[in-house]
Amino acid sequence: MTVARTWAIALSGLRGDLVEVEADVSPQMPEFAIIGLADKALGEAGRRVRNACANRGLDLPKRRVTVNLSPASLPKRGSGFDVAIAVAALATSVRMDADHVAQTVHLGELGLDGRLRPVPGVLPAVVAAHRGGVRRVVVPVANAAEARLVEGIEVFAAVCLAEVVRWHGGSCDAPDLAPVDAPTAAAADDAPLELADVVGQSEAVDALVVAAAGGHHILMSGPPGAGKTMLARRLPGILPPLDDEAALSVASVRSLAGETVTRLSRTPPFESPHHGATAAALIGGGSGIVRPGAIARASEGVLFLDEGGEFPAAVLDALRQPLESGVIQVHRSGVSATYPARFQLVIATNPCPCGQYGVAGGSCECAPQAIRRYTRRLSGPLLDRIDIDLRLQRVSSARQASDVQPTSTAQAREVVASARARAAHRWAQTPWRRNADVPGTWLRGPAAPAADVLRPLDTALRRGALTLRGYDRLVRVAWTVADLAGHDDLRADDVGRALFLRQGSRT
Structure with a gap:
């Protein structure tokens, strides 16, 4: 056989494309050439393949080997791609089952001793292989657990290249390498934090339930010690568990980020980047291969920005586009990638740099200009994308004593699930299931309530006190309030509650 073929996967974000790996031998001086728009790391694969084959007793043709990666226009x-290149090259001279080789996707990096080393992104690559109609993949042993998360795929986990050759029906006398222990993921604690631990903040807890029921974004402002972080960390625990598609998407992003994935977690992710994070850390980036940032890792869950006033304004404004579109597009020189960005944003901020402005019994020494600069870090366009605006105060002994019976995480989760089921039933004939996802054109068109119900919002819109985007967000929150109250139709008191949650504490 002079031409051999197999398959690999080229990843761009979460999207993977099948790449046909062709190897051809020609009677010229020994050389190993890779063509087909390969980057530098991939261009060096020839050296790794030659050494790996030599150290495993596998003879490559002592002629010119040309490996073509098709389609050639795809970066x-x-x-x-190392394993796929090695198998295709060996199949030109080593007797193997050609059909078996041609119907298998090979993933993994090669060590100089022929060992298969793990690579990031195996899970989305196997998903792409399954979507492309290939039902057999070869992966390094360290990536076996995440590859087997995709149903309907035969996974062969190999330690070294010799095992792959024998699996394809070839012969190799080299002894197998001892397996290296696969990296173990840190034990994930899926037990949700208890919402009942929050005392003296019953209004804030109610607002958190509204946010969870509708998928709304929250801004929490208050002095240090008011419980902002405590509330935010309990939001994932009252969200519904992830379905199969969402759990696979979350695990795929984690795999691309280089984390060890061994199972599909049903708990919504929680990301809390430090306020010193750059815009690239939030949206993603990297040299050559674009890695997902905090926004993509928080998709299907919660992105919590603690000390929001300390984030650079440019970093905060990078959130505006993904908040609207639900995806994040990362462009670098010659590289682009698209990641999901369906997250709930929670921002916690102090009222001023020292945190004591407007606090009963506190002493704020911040200059008025410093307070204005601090609050202006959150730009108007970003605030316009926030659905719920909470103003928290520290819990006093009187408020703690007078507080109602705390709501537990289990109770809140049950209420949220019931409200989401009501919303899903309402939007059953549309592509949307959460109130936060319904576009304004639909809310003001086919789903518009009676005119008198929305009169306060119409008045605010005419006066310029409300933008059309803010108008739509208020209607979405009002529908969530109605779902929690068990109303089939939107009522005036639902709109009033939504107004209070968004603007009442400011006005």
Whole structure:
């Protein structure tokens, strides 16, 4: 056989494309050439393949080997093509089952001793292989657990290249390498934090339930010690568990980020980047291969920005586009990637740099200009995308004593699930299931309530006190309030509650 074929996967964000790896031998001086828009790391695969084959007793043809990665116009990056290139090259001279080789996707990097090294992004690559109609993949042993998360795929986990050759029906006398222990993921604690631990903040807890029921974004402002972080960390625990598609998407992003994935977690993710994070850390980036940032890792869950006033304004404004579109597009020189960004944003901020402005018994020494600069870090366009605006105060002994019976996480989760089921039933004939996802054109058109119900919002819109985007967000929150109250139709008191949650504490 002079031409051999197999498959690999080229990843761009979460999207993967099948790449046909062709190897051809020609009677010229020994050389190993890779063509097909390969990056530098992939261009070095020839050296790794030659040494790996030599150290495993596998003879490559002592002639010119040309490896073509097709389609040639598709950019290919990284060392995850090594195994596919090696198998295709060996299949030109080593007797193997050609059909078996041609119907298998190979993933993994090669060590100089022939060992298969793990690579990031195996889970989305296997998903792409399954979507492309390939039902057999070869992966390094360290990536076996995440590859087997995709149903309907035969996974062969190999330690070294010799095992792959024998699996394809070839012969190799080299002894197998001892397996290296696969990296173990840190034990994930899926037990939700208890909402009942929050005392003296019953109004804030109610607002948190509204946010969870509708998928709304929250801004919490208050002095240190008011419980902002405590509330935010309990939001994932009252959200509904992830379905199969969402759990696979979350795990795929984690895999691309280089984390070890061994199971599909049903708990919504929680990301809390430090306020010193750059815009690239939030939206993603990297050299050559674009890695997902905090926004993508928080998709299907919660993105919590603690000390929001300390984030650079440019970093905060980077959130505006993904908040509207639900995706984040990362463009670098010659590289682009698209990641999901369906997250709930929670911002916690102090009222001033020292945190004591407007606090009963507190002493704020911040200059008025410093307070204005601090609050202006949150731009108007960003605030316009916030659905719920909470103003928290520290819990006094009187408020703690007079507080109602705390709501437990289990109770809140049950209420949220009931409200979401009501919303899903209402939007059953549309592509949307959460109130936060319904576009304004639909809310003001086919789903518009009676005119008198929305009169306060119409008045605020005419006066310029409300933008059309803010108008739509208020209607979405009002529908969530109605779902929690068990109303089939939107009522005036639902709109009034939504107004209070968004603007009442400011006015």
